[in-house]
Amino acid sequence: MSAENIKVSGIAGRYATALFDLASDAKQVDVVASDLATIKTAMGESADLAKLVRSPLISREDQERAMLAVLEKLGISDLVRRFVGTVAQNRRLIALADMIDTFNQLLAAERGEVIAKVVSAKKLTAKQMEALEKELKSSIGSDVAIEADVDESLIGGLVVKVGSRMVDSSIRTKLQNLKFAMKGVG
Template structure:
């Protein structure tokens, strides 16, 4: 396994590493992963919860009370509840989205998965995603999780980024390259 420091960094990374190590020791990685995914969705869906987590106008006591109420209502695991309490007490709830992303990276590394960012002109179907994941796995040699995004400016094709490697087979790039080549002919 790669060093945790090589995967994540900064304040969010340090908190994610601490949570990940506690989850591994307590054999609670799947539960914490599910809790954080659920919490992330709740924050995205609720402007009030988002404000509570990100706004500095709330005191640490108010943030602690708020996240404790949310955690209880959502029936989050005890480790996640304690972790949210630590973040609130230390005035680090604003780093929660970064902690969640870093935790996801640590879990993926722990499982031997690689994350690929795929940008397409239209949303990929499940079959297309599965086929792409299969082809990427064959090329890379590891399981690949796909983080899909849409950019209509691409016109067609894909941009795939795995780590520092970028594969750009978008129609826009091909047309841009053709235009540059045509200018050179004149």
């Protein structure tokens, strides 16, 4: 399935499609994907950056200036910096994470991959990611791009979502199920 066949909608879809087209024309799709992953990681790790992106109280100019300074420090390419600058000028930074996710969907479709969203209690090692990717590829039957997140409240285990299918093997869910089962006993 190519990126042209995937349906995207809303603000995030329009911006992500525009960025994907720009990156394709400039033959910088991999660079842009890497830069977007860096930005998403930074947004997840920095409460101040997340606040900057979400706050309607910060002026358009201040948001743009701050974001461009952060992106420069992160070593983000000119194409992505200009894109984020435009997003900030248009007061759409609040949708930046969705734009990044949609860009990744377009990229996965272009490469013939399926995106698997994996949430674990701790950051997975490269070896674990490789084993998980191999297992998912064999069960799904196509290449898999993994988007990994960490949620310490899971206690242990994984939550894997591929399309509309989800497998939750987290300890948190197992404990909740046990709690519900114990309520029925008595």
